[in-house]
Amino acid sequence: MTVSMPRLPHRSTLRDLLQNHPDAIAAVLCALLVFLGWAALQSNWLGLGLLLLPAAYVIGGYDSAREGLTTLLEEKELDVDLLMVVAALGAAALGLWQREYHLLVDGGVLILIFAISGALEGYAMRRTAHSIRSLMSLAPDVARVMRQGREQEVPVSQLIVGDEVRVRPGEQIPTDALVVDGSSTLNEAPITGESMPVEKRPGDLVYAGTLNGLGALRLRIHQPPESSLIQRVIRLVEQAQSEAPPSQQFIEQFERGYAKVIVLVGVLLSVLPPFVWGWSWETTIYRALIFLVVASPCALMAAIMPTLLSGIASGARQGILFKNGAQLEWMGKVQAIAFDKTGTLTTGSLSVVEVVPTAGETPERVLQLAAVLESVSEHPIGQAIVNALPSSRVSSPPAENVQAYPGRGILGDWQGQHLRVGKREFVQPQTGEIAVHLRAASDRLESAGNTVVWVAVQGRLLGLIAVADTVRPEAVRAIAQLKQMGIGPIVMLTGDNPRTAESVAQSVGVDQVYADLLPEDKLHYIQKLQKEYKTVAMIGDGINDAPALAQATVGIAIGATGNDVAMETADIVLMADRLDKVAAAVNLGRRSQRIVKQNITFALSFIVLLLIANFVGGITLPLGVIGHEGSTVLVTLSGLRLLR
């Protein structure tokens, strides 16, 4: 029962079926052979039965035997696969020795049900892989590009920045690009899980894999195709999944420890009873075999992984990408949530609302000099400032020695002059006193919820730029929903100034606000929250959130508009950039936790029940097998409920 990512089916020809679902086919063949073997024995065709049943053993048990032996030989460890095979072979041997051939059928049924639960687990895994990969497989391989004045079909991997791509109505977007001409409504469900079509006009960003509606679009490639959102996310998820999640490692370790105990007790039980209780040797061996079967923790192991895998698959379909199953568990236990402000609670598509220069400067010059630095910034404020200038006015040559200080601002040299743009504390040490009219303007603009950034040249203040942000439309509802689910406090952590922060906090309804934070301060506040509330989620979009995202029990990154560093650090990526997905993720986590708990309780009680029944002689091997494997299958199926 080792977990690996199987390949995905494309066409269901017989060969593909064999390649992609070998476990399911083996289970079906095994079932057939066991049934025919049983029928043969019923009709007293002993020879035929003795031919069919061993064949069932081989076909149904081959995978388990191979895995069990590999673990035994290579890692010198015992696992449950091997125990099952030994139990089945033991039953068969006992049957042949005692001429009680129905025991061969019992062993066959044991192998059969083991194969079925293995196939079910494989199914859950494939669904997960499928949900995630279908993101990628949906994006087309070729794009229609204008080259030398002609339209040509070019593989997406050969597209270069600046290419003009044409997309016809109903076609898929080949790679992330900006609309330069045309308008249309796009179905972004393949990426975001949102089925509501989205309007796109010139200047808007479209994503690879999304479906164009009725308008013809001309797109310009603004970044290399391999850095499209979908490609980045797929790389992250694949990377995360190639590392075994801690919960799975724990289960495997548990399985091996437990298997040793069972073998030890099994050996004792097959030797001692004749001396202690005077049991006959047949009864002793028979009971020891049943013990081996019912004590195996198959149901216990099936309690967790299939459930978590189904949960991950179900999340992926809604645009919530869990990097591994452990995070799904944690998400269900979240008690406090911290939100970043700019780009997370707000849309992060800022716009400049006012520029106030010092005496003797013009608003244009303030913007222009700020844009020299901001044109290389990844920060939403930078974008806003650059957008406020007509593109012809962004000054060349480019600035030198540009250095961003996340949470503070940006500095650099341009034509022999030192420029700084950012918070007052970042710019002020160099500028001395601030003119009264600027301070008044800044107070007024900040109280109105705007963010004010300051611009200085050679230590002299040039003026300030006020940018406005809009709160995400679903933010209020999303936060209310989280509170209703009993999660609290909801905290806002921002690098912005207290006045702006307070104004946004009030409009969205968070419980606590901490402003003026540097990236490391955000981390400290997460640690503080963790002392009090243990499981703390942090949601952010920027480089300045990365330390906090890493520290939080669960880090959640805003995917489409967020920064790559944030996505890499986070445990969960929200593809839809919709804050209500946070509540959806908590719900999914809670549901999967509930199912895992039910499963474990059920599996454990069943094991105890069967052990007692076996000891007092109340069950036969078939009953033990059906009880044990039946409970395993039930538990696996119960985990698959999350796929709905």
Ligand code: ADP
């Ligand atoms: P948030 O925590 O709300 O996402 P940040 O930590 O990214 O905000 O930024 C905090 C403050 O630092 C901003 O409000 C701004 O004043 C300043 N700042 C950060 N980066 C820049 C930049 N590139 N240009 C101008 N100001 C910046």
Ligand code: MG
């Ligand atoms: Mg931010």
